[in-house]
Amino acid sequence: MSEIHYNFGQNFTSLEDVSSNVQTIQGIRADIATIFNTLATVYEGEGSIALNQAQIKVSEMMDEALNNVANAQGQAMDQQAAMQAMDRANAAQF
Numbered sequence: 001m002s003e004i005h006y007n008f009g010q011n012f013t014s015l016e017d018v019s020s021n022v023q024t025i026q027g028i029r030a031d032i033a034t035i036f037n038t039l040a041t042v043y044e045g046e047g048s049i050a051l052n053q054a055q056i057k058v059s060e061m062m063d064e065a066l067n068n069v070a071n072a073q074g075q076a077m078d079q080q081a082a083m084q085a086m087d088r089a090n091a092a093q094f
Helices: 008-040 045-092
Strands: none
Touching (some): 008 045
């Protein structure tokens, strides 16, 4: 029979890395907004409207992606904590 090894410490570290990367991406979003704002000074009329719509779409897509990642990371953290608690409870029975 093989052993089950959960490696809780490494799992938590990896999940914390995901959270850190989400924060990094949030910072990049500010750079993207700056680029769109700079481009907005160049375009007029229909081009300006299209650029604004593109900026809104990109922002919404990034919001959705980041929210999905953050939610998945939070759920993974919860599952990790539950598994660790169950492992401790099972170990205490010996």
